[in-house]
Amino acid sequence: MADRWAGWEIRLSTSRGVPYFFNTEAKKSTWEPPEDMTEEEIKQLPGAKEYLKGEGVQGGVHAGQVRASHLLVKHRDSRRPxxxxxxVITRSKEDAIELLKEFQAEIDGDPQKFAEVASQESHCSSHSHGGDLGWFGRGQMQKPFEDATFALEVGKISDIISTESGVHLILRTG
Structure with a gap:
């Protein structure tokens, strides 16, 4: 393997239960493989045999997973208001849905606009990444959120989805 990939290895996320790429020298982690790294180079990284389920990234790290961004609006009955x-969030669920409908109209199906609005308006900490939640598999998100995300085509935005966390718009990105 080329020296340019020295320090990179594959580790398993304890919070998500999925593999990620970690550079031990730079102390940098990423869900995506380093740019320009080939499938063959990925398979040679320390941790690849233990944590990749199949062949490289497409069949391994992200097999059976989806990637999504979301815009969350919480209400007073949310799990953590x-x-x-x-x-302190005091709005009703109905008011949260109305607010989300306004955002939905503003976004108008545009993924770039989705990220802009999510970064300013989402109540989730993922707002700092335009709403990006990264890759996740079945059983890692609340069931209504998971079902909606897996049902979406890549690049499509869901209708309003309600979970214990609040109400969401979901953009499937992978």
Whole structure:
């Protein structure tokens, strides 16, 4: 393997239960393989045999997984009715849905606009990444969220989805 990939290895995320790429020298982690790394080079990384389920990234790291971004609006009956945006959330679920409908109209199916609105308006900490939640598999998200995400085509945005966390718009990105 080329020296340019020295320090890279594959580890298993304890929070998500999925593999990720880690550079031990730079102390940098990423869900995506380093740019320009081939499938063959990925298979040679330390940890590849232990954590990749199949052949490289397509059949391994992300097999059976989806990637999505979301825009979350919490309401007073949410599991945790507070966020980075509002310390105490008092709106009703109906008001949260109306607010999300306004965002939905503003986004109008545009993934770039989705990221912009999510970064400013989402009550999830993923707002700092345009709503990106990264890759996840079955059993890692609340069931209504998971079902909606797996049912979406890549590049499509869901209708309003309700979970214990609040109400969401979901953009499937992978």
């Amino acid at each position: 507070s966020s980075w945006k509002e310390s």
